[in-house]
Amino acid sequence: MTKPPRKHSKPLLGEADALLRSRPRRRRDPHQPNLPLDPMPDRIEPCLALPKARPPKGDDWVYEIKWDGYRLAVHVEPTGIRILTRGGHDWTDRFPAIKQAALWLPVGTAILDGEAVVLDEQGRSDFGLLQQSLGGRGGKKSSSDAIFMAFDLLYFDGYDLRKSKLDERRRLLEDLVPAGEQGDIRLSEQIEADGDQLLASACELDLEGIIAKQLRAPYRSGRGGEWLKIKCIQSDGFVIVGYEKSTASFGGIGRLLLAARKGSDLVYVGGVGTGFNERSAAELREQMEKLIIGKAAVNTGRKRNAVFVDPKLVAEIEYRAWTHDGKLRHASYKGLREEQDESMVYDIE
Known part of the structure; x- marks a missing residue:
């Protein structure tokens, strides 16, 4: 049985600035066209945000807070609920509260796109709190603390919405998940504001950043540029x-050696020697001990006291910039990504 609706959490962006407010909710047109039903997709590759240094300009862009969690698709199907990760893995049983909340949505069939998160005080x-609630990397625990921040609706009662404009999809989503509700499925609200001002406010509040979306764009899988992410601190x-x-x-780890994707290859991008604590370093060392190999998988240059490992582990790294020769600057270790999130490895264009 799911928990009662949660108490209202503290607002991330306060009322100090009148420009920072949610878009007004609009009811959808009740005169629906009588069209044949679309088959429900078994899975949809997610639309991914393209990283940019500054917010875009123009009235055709809207903004949301960037959530720091696991990207999920919640499928409301005639046979029940399925919750899929970005890589297509079924994690329904790991989010029981989100599953129960999805059962209560006033819809027969739907696919919601969003992010599973755990909120701090x-x-x-x-x-980090989300990973802990799931038992750490590779853990098998179910999280009752995670909530689902819904930001798009891809399928609705027999109709595939991917060709519809974002503002049309949002109107339908806001009927399903009204703004301000505090249950286990919540609306990731759109914010009308100047992009630079909103980014500054997000960074002052120690948020990860903001997402910009083209208001009249269809939903396209992959990184097509309709969605942009602008981070306060780079993290990949x-x-x-x-x-x-x-x-x-800690853990005898002086510095991790890191690589990014470039096409079908891996390319060395430098190392990271900060961000560890005693526990995270011990867990990381234990994971790496199982993967030791005799020769480096990529050319790391000459390294003293180096131990090379099979490139199976993906670390989330915060960094400020890139050097002229393609190495990370001011990098800090944030944690290990799940095996299912290997698609989140940074891709050098």
């Missing part, structure tokens, strides 16, 4: 290809 999404997934030993560091 200030109402900010915290990826990189493959661990080895580490340098150190007797003075």
Whole structure:
């Protein structure tokens, strides 16, 4: 049995600035065209946000807070609920509260696109808290603390909405998940504001960043540029290809050696030696010990006291910028991504 609706969390963007407000909710047109029903997709590859340094300009863009969690698709089907990860893995049993909330949605069939998050005391999404609630990387626990922030509706009562404009999909979504409700499925509200001002406000509140979306764009799988992500601090997934030993560091890890994707290959992008604590370093060392190989999977240059590992682990890394020769600057270790999230490895264009 699911928990009662949660108490109203603290607002992320306060009322200090009148420009920062949710778009007014509009009822959808009740005169629906009498069209044949569309088959329900078994799975939809998600639309991915293209990273940009600054928010776009123009009235055809709307904004949302960038949530720091797991991308999910919630399928409301005639036979029940399915909750799929970005990579297509079935995690229905790992989010029982979200599943129950989906059963209560006033719809026969639907596919909701959104993010599973755990909020801290200030109402900010915290990826570390989400991982802990699931038992850590590779854990098998179910999370009753995670909620689903819905930001798109891809299928609705027999109709495939991917060719519809974003504002049309949002009107239907807001009928299913009204703004302001505090249950286990909530609406990721759109914010009308100047993009630069909103980004500054998000960074002041220690949020990860903002998402910009083209108001009249259809839903396209992949990174087509209709959605943009603008982060306060850059954070992406990189493959661990080895580490340098150190007797003075947690877990004996002086520095992780990292790689990014470039086409079908991996390319060395430098290392990271900060962000570890005693627990995270011990867990990471245990994972890497199982994957030791004799020769580096990528060219890391000459390294002293290096141990190379099979590139199976994906680390989430925060960083400020790139050097002129393609290495990470001011990098900090944030945590390990799940095996199902290997598609989140940074791709060098």
